[in-house]
Amino acid sequence: MAMIHSSAIIHPGAKIAAGVEVGPFSIIGEHVEIGEGTVVASHCVIKGRTRIGRENRIFQFASLGEIPQDKKYAGEPTSLEIGDRNSIREYCNFNIGTAQDAGVTRIGNDNWFMAGVHIGHDCQVGNNTIMANNVTLGGHVHVGDFAILGGMAAVHQFAIIGAHSMAGGGSIITQDIPPFVMCSGNPVAPHGVNSEGLRRRGFSAEAITQIKRAYKAMYRQNLSLEEARASIAVASAETPELQVMLDFFAASTRGIIR
Known part of the structure; x- marks a missing residue:
């Protein structure tokens, strides 16, 4: 049985698996699917065509599946997909995709999103990434497995963050970061290999x-x-x-x- 607080608002069309917890005053929309064992804290809003996998932990005040911050968006039935075992902290906001790209914003498994992370439309995030507080991904950004972005790092639209790379806090990333590379700064500059x-x-x-x-x-x-x-x-x-x-x-x- 799902454990849903009496003050939560769940649309009858939403698909909530066994073992899901939904806290007080959270809102779950019609086209949302939430997998077994996921915990949604209080005051979260999950809407749009959003599919969330198993054993995720979504903290209070997160906003998932809202429409893109893109003036070209005209109500197309695009989506957000989130895998398994992700930690999504307070005030994170992940938008659905657009018809101009894949039509889906996709998050993999075992990622660690700290408070205030913004994932723009059509971003593709791999597995085991870490994004510290207030990281911002513009639309269409691709992030490889095990990449780490320091607090307040900002990534330009269509940039690629290579697997196993690491960007320091406050980095302004307007070009692609190769796999394995450590970098930081504004503009961002390379500083060796993430050997450790x-x-x-x-x-x-x-x-x-x-x-x-x-x-x-x-x-x-x-x-x-x-x-x-x-x-x-x-x-x-x-x-x-x-x-x-x-x-x-x-x-x-x-x-x-x-």
């Missing part, structure tokens, strides 16, 4: 060494980006961990931070 994070996630010493060499090819050897990509492609034959960098280069459209 990679060790904690089980990367071998040899793989980390090769990732550092790839970083040097991009930033320390006065190579053009195409030359650096060619060097990394050769190294990836023996270090498969570098393939994520090649995939990133293929998807990048805004240019990488340099």
Whole structure:
């Protein structure tokens, strides 16, 4: 049985799984689906075509599934999808997608969103990311697995945040951050490889060494980006961990931070 407070307002069309908890004064809309074991605290608003997976924890005053902050939006039936085991803290707001992109804003699994995080329309967020207080993602941003964004970091529309990368607090990110790279500042600038994070996630010493060499090819050897990509492609034959960098280069459209 779902445990729903008597003051919560749940539309009859909403699909609430067994074991879901909904706190006082929260509002759940008609097209919302919430998976088993998810906890929705008090004063949350979840609306639109929003599907939430299992065992998420949504803290008070969160707003999920509201329409995009995009003047082109004209009421199209777009959606928000949230995976499993995410922590969504106070005042987070995640918007649905738009017809001009995938039509869905998508959040993966095991992410940690601190207070006040804004996920704009059509963003695609992977798994195991951390976004500290007041991080802002403009529309259409893609964030790779295990990426970390420090408090008040702001990401420009259509930018890509590579897997295992890390941006310091207050960073202004207007171009793409390659996987594994640490950066900070306004404008944001690279500051080496997130070696400690990679060790904690089980990367071998040899793989980390090769990732550092790839970083040097991009930033320390006065190579053009195409030359650096060619060097990394050769190294990836023996270090498969570098393939994520090649995939990133293929998807990048805004240019990488340099």
